Amino acid sequence: MSLESPESGQETFTHNVEFELNGSPERHCVPTSATVLDLLRNSCGKQGVRASCERSVCGACTVLVDDLPVAACSTFAFDIEGARVETVEGLAAQDGTLSAQQQAFSECGGFQCGFCTSGMLMLTTGLLRQNPQPNREEIRDWISSNTCRCTGYEMILESVERAAELAGAKQQDQASE
Amino acid sequence: MALTRHHPKAVIAAGCSDLVAQFREGLEPEVLISLQRIKELREISNEAGILRIGSLVSHTEGSRSPEILSSVPALAAAWGSIATVRIRYRGTLGGNLLARRYRYEMPVILSALGAQMQFEGGDIAVLPVSSLWDRDSLWDRTLGNVGILTAVTVDTASLLWFGYERSMRPLSTVSLAVRKNTAGLTVSAVCGSEYRQPFVLSHTAEATDIAELDPAFVGEVLAAQLPDEAGDYAGSIDYRRHLVGVLCRRLLAEATGTQRKG
Ligand SMILES: Cc1cc2nc3c(=O)[nH]c(=O)nc-3n(C[C@H](O)[C@H](O)[C@H](O)COP(=O)(O)OP(=O)(O)OC[C@H]3O[C@@H](n4cnc5c(N)ncnc54)[C@H](O)[C@@H]3O)c2cc1C
Ligand code: FES
Ligand code: FES
Numbered sequence: 001m002s003l004e005s006p007e008s009g010q011e012t013f014t015h016n017v018e019f020e021l022n023g024s025p026e027r028h029c030v031p032t033s034a035t036v037l038d039l040l041r042n043s044c045g046k047q048g049v050r051a052s053c054e055r056s057v058c059g060a061c062t063v064l065v066d067d068l069p070v071a072a073c074s075t076f077a078f079d080i081e082g083a084r085v086e087t088v089e090g091l092a093a094q095d096g097t098l099s100a101q102q103q104a105f106s107e108c109g110g111f112q113c114g115f116c117t118s119g120m121l122m123l124t125t126g127l128l129r130q131n132p133q134p135n136r137e138e139i140r141d142w143i144s145s146n147t148c149r150c151t152g153y154e155m156i157l158e159s160v161e162r163a164a165e166l167a168g169a170k171q172q173d174q175a176s177e
Numbered sequence: 178m179a180l181t182r183h184h185p186k187a188v189i190a191a192g193c194s195d196l197v198a199q200f201r202e203g204l205e206p207e208v209l210i211s212l213q214r215i216k217e218l219r220e221i222s223n224e225a226g227i228l229r230i231g232s233l234v235s236h237t238e239g240s241r242s243p244e245i246l247s248s249v250p251a252l253a254a255a256w257g258s259i260a261t262v263r264i265r266y267r268g269t270l271g272g273n274l275l276a277r278r279y280r281y282e283m284p285v286i287l288s289a290l291g292a293q294m295q296f297e298g299g300d301i302a303v304l305p306v307s308s309l310w311d312r313d314s315l316w317d318r319t320l321g322n323v324g325i326l327t328a329v330t331v332d333t334a335s336l337l338w339f340g341y342e343r344s345m346r347p348l349s350t351v352s353l354a355v356r357k358n359t360a361g362l363t364v365s366a367v368c369g370s371e372y373r374q375p376f377v378l379s380h381t382a383e384a385t386d387i388a389e390l391d392p393a394f395v396g397e398v399l400a401a402q403l404p405d406e407a408g409d410y411a412g413s414i415d416y417r418r419h420l421v422g423v424l425c426r427r428l429l430a431e432a433t434g435t436q437r438k439g
Contacts, residue, residue: 032209033200054201056194056264068266074197075267076190079213123262145261 022090037072048088059146062119088118100166110159178298185322195276226334232271255341285369289352299324310374347371351424372409396426
């Protein structure tokens with residue numbers, strides 16, 4: 001269910017929202033009741049932001065807003081005015097090179113059907129920005145806010161640990177260059 | 178604040194994590210006032226034994242605040258244990274209290290601490306957190322305009338101990354505080370659950386030191402005060418009293434340094 005479409009005959013109040021999406025400026029006019037999920041999927045074409053529970057429970061719609069993980073389904077679009085928003089589409093480099101997180105999930109089998117993966121990748125990105133070397137407990141705390149119904153969490157936990165290793169190695173390479 | 182006087186029926190928006198759910202449940206406000214940009218509502222201070230927490234402080238900020246960690250560390254720990262990472266960044270103290278959902282935990286945590294809510298722009302200035310479920314109060318939204326919750330204050334000067342037990346959530350949670358006063362030591366416990374409002378329980382003992390309290394006895398006295406309506410779909414009143422007794426005893430054993438039994 002989307003909050004965006006009013007009942008027929010109802011007046012819709014609209015709102016202009018300007019924000020940065022994966023590094024590029026965006027400007028959209030949306031109903032005041034539109035969520036970030038509505039905006040990203042319907043107006044910006046970012047289908048990597050999944051819609052499932054729409055109750056901020058499952059984590060499928062996780063995006064980063066100013067580096068923090070947010071449930072796009074339960075955040076009003078007007079609230080991201082002036083913010084920096086990141087979705088899974090912004091993770092890989094322009095030439096298609098996978099980010100450390102994507103590489104790690106692929107190496108460790110951190111996904112099966114892939115439905116939860118975009119949310120898991122965004123949570124991993126947010127976590128590693130705050131703490132480049134998280135321990136198992138911290139990883140579990142973050143990942144537990146995203147439901148996976150088919151992989152089994154062990155491989156996801158290993159993927160996040162591997163992502164931390166890969167990101168650390170990448171940073172060291174960059175520093176020594 | 179002028180806006181709330183002008184639009185007494187306006188809906189106040191903080192982190193909006195609960196409001197989106199309220200929209201899905203049929204809420205259709207004509208006016209929505211967002212507090213997001215009012216920096217003052219994010220402030221936390223502790224002056225002269227009064228801890229003041231701005232209503233827009235998020236769960237993450239509250240659990241990491243140096244002022245709270247130094248004055249009531251168990252409050253920071255309790256606050257950091259609720260919800261999930263995403264909600265903890267987004268959800269605010271004010272939203273958690275004023276959503277007035279039985280299952281939310283800050284009313285349980287703060288009622289035991291005797292916390293007071295400070296309002297502006299409405300018909301009231303101060304109300305105890307424990308009044309959130311008073312039957313005859315203004316909480317019936319048709320009766321009054323509460324305006325904006327600006328902050329919550331906690332008297333830390335007379336506080337001897339505080340702890341929160343959520344290991345049996347959603348069946349029963351218990352927060353418990355021990356304060357010193359002229360009559361002795363007052364133990365305030367608040368029992369929360371998924372389907373019933375929080376219940377405030379209290380016992381005053383003629384004691385001067387917390388170590389003089391008998392955890393088993395006080396736990397039993399507190400649990401016996403739970404009214405029959407505290408029984409719900411998840412547990413009968415007998416079971417809930419038993420559970421609350423165990424949780425109070427456990428917290429008091431920690432408070433008094435007694436070895437935990439049973
Ligand atoms: C998946 C999920 C899990 C959760 N788990 C837990 C949990 O384990 N424990 C727990 O305690 N909570 C839990 N929550 C609840 C969460 O903590 C609340 O959603 C949050 O605290 C609400 O805060 P908010 O700032 O988003 O409120 P909003 O949605 O902005 O507001 C909620 C209500 O409060 C009113 N309001 C807000 N601020 C003010 C103010 N300053 N003055 C006047 N009125 C105001 C609004 O008008 C609205 O009616 C969970 C929520 C979700 C979605
Ligand atoms: S769709 Fe947003 S958390 Fe489930
Ligand atoms: S990989 Fe299928 S839901 Fe997680």
